[in-house]
Amino acid sequence: MQEIVKEIYTESIQAQIAAGEVLPGALETAAFTVAQSLINGNKLLCCGASSCQMLADHMANLLVNFYETERPCLPAIALNPVLTHLSSYAEQNDSDAFARQVRAFAQQGDLLMVFSINGNEKIVISAIEAALTKDMRVIALVGDDGGELSGLLGPNDVEIRVPSKRPSRIVESHLFNIHCLSELIDMTLFPQDEH
Template sequence: MQESIKTIFTESIQAQIAAGEVLPEVLEAAAMTIVQGLINGNKVICCGESSCNILAEHFAGLLVNHYETERPCLPAIALSQNHVHLDMHNTEHDSDKFSRQVRAFAQQGDLLVVFAIDGNEKNIISAVEAALTKDMTVIALVGDEGGELIGLLGPNDVEILTPSKRPSRIIESHLFNVHCLSQLIDNTLFPQDDQ
């Protein structure tokens, strides 16, 4: 069993090394896009399907509260994955649960940060389509080859494509990327003397 555990660690480390080779430029672009949006008075709206919803909530929480250093709160929200309170009478439109919230809460210039495993999650695709109708910038954290989601992104959007097909490695990379983005945003907006 211990050999199996060591294999899991090795696989995770190798996935992070592969991501470290291809993601620095897009992580910088995503951080600067978020920073500029916040400076312009816009908010960050996050969403993710299933286990990725925890990442969306975590990122929004880090922006509202702080990452590692106390600082003023930043406007961010994670969309609810629980559609019961959104539509008590009609459950036929499960793929609308995020898009309806985007249409309700988002304004032109806001940023939508989506978390996906393979980019074919219907709720995420619908949310991005709703964001595009509001002229929002989209930052997509996705794995595998990006699926249908990647085809929706425009030149001003940012694609953070984790080079892995395994959901567990993709989620681990997303969490690392969230922490990286949080640190970059904090360092840019609230530089400390020791940086």
């Protein structure tokens, strides 16, 4: 059993090293995009497909509260995958849950940050399509080959694509990338003297 645990650690470390080789530029661009949007008085809407929803909740929470250094609250909302107030509608159209909230809450200039495993989850695809109708920029954290999601992104959007096909490694990398983004956003908006 211990050897299996060591193999899992090794695989995870190798996935992080591979991501570290290809993602720094995208993470820098995403952090600057979020910071600029917040400076302009806009907000960040976050959503995630199935196992990634906790990541969307975490990202919004880190901005509203703080990452490691206490600072003013930043406007971020984690969209709810369940439209409880429209339960009969939601049962028939669960892939539209995020899209309806984007249409209801988002304004031009806001950002949509989506979390996905392979880029083919309908609930995330419909959210991006709704964001595009509002001229919103999209930051997409995705894995595998990016799926249908990648084809929806334009030149002003940011794709943070984890170079892995394994869902567990993708989720681990997304969490790491959230923390990296949070630190970069804080450094951009609230620079501190290191001395």
